[in-house]
Amino acid sequence: MRGRRRAPPPFPMFASCTDPSTLSGFPWLACYLTTGKHLAFYFSFLVVLALLVLAAPAALAMGLGAALARRSRIGPLRWVAGLYTSMVRGVPDVIFFLFVPIALDQAIEWTRHKLLCPDVTEPIRRGNDFVVCAQAKLPLSSADAWVHDVYGFLLALIAYALVFGAFAANVLDGALKAVPKGQLEAAQAIGMSPGQVLRRVHVPQMWLYALPGLSNLWQILIKATPLLFLLGIEDVVYWARELGGAKTQIFAYPHPDWRAWYFGGLMLFYLLLTWISQRGYERMMTRLARGQKVAGA
Amino acid sequence: MTCAEAIAAYGLRALGLGERLLPSGEITLCQQVALIGSGLIWNLYFAGFALLLGFFLATGLALAKTSHRRAVRLPAAGFIYLFRGTPLFIQFFFAYELFVQVPRAGFQIDLGVVVIGAQTAWLTKAWAGALLVLFLNTSAYTAEIFNGALRAVPRGDVEAAMAIGMTPAQRFRRVIWPTMLRLAWPAYTNEAIFLFHATALVFFSSFPTWRQEGDALYYANYFAEKTFNPFVAYPIAAGYFVLATLILIAAFGLAGRILNRHVAPEQRRRFRFRPEYVR
Numbered sequence: 096m097r098g099r100r101r102a103p104p105p106f107p108m109f110a111s112c113t114d115p116s117t118l119s120g121f122p123w124l125a126c127y128l129t130t131g132k133h134l135a136f137y138f139s140f141l142v143v144l145a146l147l148v149l150a151a152p153a154a155l156a157m158g159l160g161a162a163l164a165r166r167s168r169i170g171p172l173r174w175v176a177g178l179y180t181s182m183v184r185g186v187p188d189v190i191f192f193l194f195v196p197i198a199l200d201q202a203i204e205w206t207r208h209k210l211l212c213p214d215v216t217e218p219i220r221r222g223n224d225f226v227v228c229a230q231a232k233l234p235l236s237s238a239d240a241w242v243h244d245v246y247g248f249l250l251a252l253i254a255y256a257l258v259f260g261a262f263a264a265n266v267l268d269g270a271l272k273a274v275p276k277g278q279l280e281a282a283q284a285i286g287m288s289p290g291q292v293l294r295r296v297h298v299p300q301m302w303l304y305a306l307p308g309l310s311n312l313w314q315i316l317i318k319a320t321p322l323l324f325l326l327g328i329e330d331v332v333y334w335a336r337e338l339g340g341a342k343t344q345i346f347a348y349p350h351p352d353w354r355a356w357y358f359g360g361l362m363l364f365y366l367l368l369t370w371i372s373q374r375g376y377e378r379m380m381t382r383l384a385r386g387q388k389v390a391g392a
Numbered sequence: 393m394t395c396a397e398a399i400a401a402y403g404l405r406a407l408g409l410g411e412r413l414l415p416s417g418e419i420t421l422c423q424q425v426a427l428i429g430s431g432l433i434w435n436l437y438f439a440g441f442a443l444l445l446g447f448f449l450a451t452g453l454a455l456a457k458t459s460h461r462r463a464v465r466l467p468a469a470g471f472i473y474l475f476r477g478t479p480l481f482i483q484f485f486f487a488y489e490l491f492v493q494v495p496r497a498g499f500q501i502d503l504g505v506v507v508i509g510a511q512t513a514w515l516t517k518a519w520a521g522a523l524l525v526l527f528l529n530t531s532a533y534t535a536e537i538f539n540g541a542l543r544a545v546p547r548g549d550v551e552a553a554m555a556i557g558m559t560p561a562q563r564f565r566r567v568i569w570p571t572m573l574r575l576a577w578p579a580y581t582n583e584a585i586f587l588f589h590a591t592a593l594v595f596f597s598s599f600p601t602w603r604q605e606g607d608a609l610y611y612a613n614y615f616a617e618k619t620f621n622p623f624v625a626y627p628i629a630a631g632y633f634v635l636a637t638l639i640l641i642a643a644f645g646l647a648g649r650i651l652n653r654h655v656a657p658e659q660r661r662r663f664r665f666r667p668e669y670v671r
Contacts, residue, residue: 185634187589189596193613194626201622223419225620318479325596332485339489355489362478362486369477 115347127348136334140364143320143331146252151316153256155309158263163293165268180264188258192322195254196247200233207231244328251326259316266308271297273304303383310376317368321361331361395422406430406605414604414611416618424615428628431608432636437519438591438607442526443584449527450534451569457539468535475532480525480590484597487525491515518599526594530587537583541576542568574651581644585637592633608632 111118112126127133164176183191204227205219212228219227229235234242274297282296324332339354393401401411403426415423456468475483515521545568553567573580592609595601601610608629615625652660 184585185637186630187592187609187633189589189592190609190612190626190630190633193609193616194622194630197616197622198626220621223417223619223621318481321479321481324481332482335485352489352493355486355493358482358486358489361482362474365479365482366474366477 123348127350130348132334132338135329136331136338139329139331139334142248142328143323146248146255146320146323147316149252150255150259151313153252154259154263154312154316157256157260158265158267159298161260161264162267162271165264166271176264180261180268183258183261183265188319189322189325191258192251192254192325195257196250196326199250199253201225203233204231207233247326247328251323251328254326255316255319259312259319262312262315263309266312267301267305269308270301270305274300306376306380306383310372310380313372313376314369317365317372321365331364335361393420393423395420398422399426402426403430404433406433406607406611408603408605412603414614419615419619421624424611424625424628428608428611428615428625429632431606431611431629432632434594434605434607435588435591435633436636438523438526438594439584439588441523442530442587442591445527446530446534446587449531450538453531453535454538454542454572457535458542472532472535472539475529476536480529481593481597483525483529484522484593484599488516488521488598491521516599517602518594522594522597522599526587526591529590530583533583533587534580537576537579538572540579541572544575545571570651574648574655577644577648577651581641581648584640584644588636588640589633 111122112129115123115126118126161176161179164172165180167173167176204225208215208219208227208231211230215228217226219225234246278296278300279292282292287295321330321332323330335357336354339352339357341352342349398415398420399422402415402423404410405414405427407430415427453468453472456464457472459465459468515524549567549571550563553563558566592607595606595610596613604614606614612625612629616622619625648660
């Protein structure tokens with residue numbers, strides 16, 4: 096696990112919180128909820144939102160690329176894209192989330208080792224160890240904690256983009272097929288090249304058909320974000336476990352096991368997120384369908 | 393250790409049979425294949441029972457959601473909304489913490505004459521607690537599918553059944569329910585696939601393994617961490633899942649053909665991969 100703990104702020108947020116043992120009731124709770132660790136907990140919600148905002152366009156780009164590659168005239172490209180889009184059908188996404196970051200990490204370090212330390216003759220895999228020279232490590236072991244955090248987040252982001260790109264490719268492939276043939280033939284008839292047909296008619300018209308599937312995918316992506324926890328990132332699940340666990344008297348804010356409360360809070364957070372998304376999708380659909388001949392408007 | 397020995401030692405390790413210690417030191421390919429394969433028993437157990445039990449609850453929930461009575465409709469809709477609107481992963485954590493909190497000593501219901509005690513500690517074990525969560529979760533997703541299919545049952549079919557004098561119960565059993573199943577089957581196949589895939593999450597949430605008896609991904613993760621090599625164990629686990637998924641699709645396809653046997657081939661709804669019900 097790469098993540099390292101962020102240092103809590105050295106002083107409490109409010110002056111009245113310097114000695115929590117004298118407090119009770121609401122002031123105690125107010126102080127408790129504004130400790131450094133709780134601020135880190137609130138920050139981790141932003142990490143979830145950041146992942147959503149970054150992973151969605153990345154997955155969409157990968158999906159569009161794969162969906163177009165599946166209709167390519169170049170055989171190998173078509174096969175690779177076909178394999179990529181169908182892999183998510185048989186393999187649970189969790190396996191990818193566990194596999195991709197560590198595999199990517201090792202692949203990068205292996206390449207760097209070959210490039211930066213060509214004179215090391217010992218093999219990289221020795222029994223049950225994976226040894227690369229110090230310069231090949233990424234991030235370098237001398238790097239700051241935040242560099243490790245960002246690197247870990249980037250690897251996670253790539254894993255999400257890969258998995259959801261494959262899901263998106265399935266959706267977009269169906270949408271590309273749903274565009275009426277007449278539209279494409281008309282575009283051809285007025286002398287557009289295949290590339291022009293694709294860019295100016297096929298892809299722009301596809302979006303309306305893709306929207307229901309993509310909205311679905313967005314919901315799935317939301318519900319997949321807590322899996323960040325499996326990638327060793329200090330996400331909402333990590334902090335809920337950390338903060339909710341029973342705290343004895345040696346802690347500033349002793350309390351019994353409150354994890355059920357923290358996870359209940361997370362349930363509410365996700366319920367809210369999926370609810371807002373659903374509302375947003377419905378509004379977008381009515382706007383897009385205005386003046387169009389599609390069912391479900 | 394030869395390959396046959398590895399299979400004998402670890403082929404049923406997930407059930408607690410065979411070698412007690414997990415492989416370490418020199419880890420062979422056979423050991424990985426055998427142990428990860430034994431873990432698949434847990435995935436099949438979770439998926440099988442959750443789907444079987446969920447099927448019945450989902451039918452009830454789908455019916456309740458079409459009810460005209462608010463008192464029946466709203467709880468069903470709320471249940472479905474709650475389980476579909478939150479991540480399964482968080483549901484596992486939340487349920488586990490609830491199960492740990494509530495029962496500590498078990499329930500004591502004092503009826504004056506007799507004291508009824510309910511031991512609830514078993515709910516914190518994965519075989520029961522995780523199964524319960526999976527069961528409720530798949531019920532919610534399946535109920536939504538069945539509910540959509542119920543609304544799509546042709547009106548004429550129901551009216552014809554009324555016209556020949558079927559009672560409401562007969563109408564449901566002989567007309568509405570079979571048609572609902574037939575219409576819902578492709579989507580339900582998707583749900584079954586993704587529920588099966590979701591079983592890989594169980595031992596990565598709070599539910600602890602007992603005597604290191606875990607599922608396929610638990611063992612794959614064990615090997616990947618022991619050998620520091622993700623390129624062998626995870627593909628093995630993925631291969632098992634692909635194989636099981638193909639068998640599942642074939643079995644559901646067979647059932648779908650039986651449900652559709654009276655329908656003209658070109659009018660049948662075909663199964664298409666749609667990740668609509670992934671959690």
